[in-house]
Amino acid sequence: MRHFLLIIFIGIISWSCTDSDDPVDASDGFDRQAMLINWADNIIIPAYDAYNLSLAELSNSTNSFTENPSLETLTSLRSNWEVAYTSWQTVSMFEIGKAEELTLRDFTNVYPTNTGNIDNAISSGSYNLTLPSTRSQQGFPAINYLIHGLGTDQEIVDLYTSSESHKTYLNDLVNRLATLTGEVLADWQGDYRQTFVDRDGSDASSSVNKLINDFMFYYEKALRAGKVGIPAGIFSNTSLPDRIESLHQPELSKSLLQVALTSAENFFNGVHFDDNDQGMSLSEYLDFVNAISEGETLSRLINQQFESAQSAINGLDGNLMLQVETDNTSMLKAYDELQKNVVLMKVDMFQALNIKVDFVDADGD
């Protein structure tokens, strides 16, 4: 009887609480804006800033190489390309605002690159890199082909010594990356940061809902499927080793994947880009709403799963093409570990945070 009264009493209290609640604030009480500020100021903008600087270095070394093709300038160009490609992995997931409008990822990292179209563009001199149909002939994979895929090192140097059209195309590709990224960074450093932070509500167009969806889309399609699943043959009848990222410099493929996964994990935990401090994050948000799954906090489960995926990937060969060709089972196991976090995040996390998935698998035609 006492319990019964208590229940009624609690019922009345919660009823009255609901009544007096501000009717527009339907959220869970978590300070979404503080999280958005951490994301913008400590993660996204510093990451874009670093990426933008790496592209400036890439531009410089491209200029040096095309002005004076030699083994030394080629080596320096390749090294700066690696740094920039690696830096790209830290921002690719933030396809929101200007990056979304420009479809930055698709102009930066579509692979496999279309070498036939690249050869045609170079020989004809006729191309418009702003068109969607040219996405597979630009970006890092196309530059990769142009600096690794055209013969021996000496042959490449000789080619650029003699061919103005190769120089032009290579410079155009690097400039295009720099221009796109410059626009995105300028927008963040201009008005967009405030717009992003101000959209702190919980509807479908709020920054949290949108960016979590963008993050999830990236994790599922670009990271899990693009970097691991497609080469491993998950979506085809046979494995497709030539679909790895960084095909013309395959030794880089695993480290790009590692940086991408670490960046995703850091974003989940609100880890600052420039140091290892932690700010408000999805992980904290999950703890705030007390998200539990099978007796364990969801944030912990997701972090454990990130670690499982990391260790599965650490065991792979640095050259993922070689990995697929010699021991695809380990590649499949890495995929499985990445996939488990799709379930934990896209199902459990979205549900816990009351966020709706805003993308579907493409129709396929």
Added chain:
Amino acid sequence: MKNIFTLCLLVLTLGFTSCSDDDDSLPAINTPESYTFERDSQSTVSFSGQTTRILMGEELSSSLKDFTETTDHLLELYRNETAGGGDANPFDDADLNASDKSVKSKVAASNDFFSSNTATSSVIKADFEEWIESQVSEVFPNENTAASPGQPGQIADGSSTRWVNADGLEYDQMVTKGLIGALMTDQTLNNYLSPSVLDEADNIAENNSEITADGKNYTTMEHKWDEAYGYVYGLNADAANPNNDLGADEFINKYIGRVEGDQDFAGIANEIFQAFKLGRSAIVAKNYTVRDIQAEILREKLSEIIAIRAVFYMQQGKMALPDDRNSFTLYGPALHDLSEGYGFIYSLQFTRKPGTNEPYFTNTEVNTLLDQLLGDGENGLWDVEDTTLDDISNIIAGKFNFTVDQAGS
């Protein structure tokens, strides 16, 4: 309302089955597990003409996005004859060139709807030619131009690149999705499943006496039914068990598979297949009442496939419209969905309301819906409003036994 109709069919079927016990003039209906029918141990099932026309449609469809194509050649793919009416060999597939069939000759050409309505038929046949010609004259010159309101060109749709006209419409989608209605559905529902075709001339007498067609192993009536079947399943690897690989062709077969994949409609693929199989079995058993009941079920279900997809694409298009309506580069997914939807709405005029000689939407009603879709502003789909897409969805769903929500995702 549709439930009542289905119930009536069921009652009719049951009523008939119980009668047939003491009706010794008709043999029992033996329904095989698969779509396998034989006479003297030889298959009696044949629909090679339908397979041919589906393949012709596929080649036309894929050629519309080949920027080296010419208007003359694309029209030859549609007509399988030269502009002067001579023999043409436009196809990559030599077997198709050897055929005297064409896509165009069976567009809007059913006995029930168009034998005495050639005026509308010729307008519809010309619609396809206009879309084909416009693809070359409007879109091809803008292959390397970015699309924007009023400007034909290319636009990104995820990792795909699409090419649209000034209104944001993809002509190739209009042709392909339009053919689902004008060719496959019209021929199936309004021609080959119709008593006017099945019972033509001496078909009943011959089928009753099992007199086969000249040089063939099937009766003419059996063959007509199989021709309907062939427009739906003409490219499946195992024609006797087509539901194993729905999507074998890009026309109605693919979309039976898509609707089946929506849990709100799971089971519809089997209902369609079972109705085809029972209807064919009934012809073997000379039971034309059961045959016609199956034809009515097929009219309802195949019409639903088209209507569900029309609503699906209106709703998907609505969700895909960019938040910022001035971000023109982001329209790609919405324009693609709505172009597919345009073709499915166009196809509604070839659906068939069971128990009537009418489509669910007449040619005039379809044109009204399409005008509505393009009518919110100067630039067609670029200006379309959410409310318009909802209105169209509600109008379509209102004539069927499903909701916008069920079809929309």
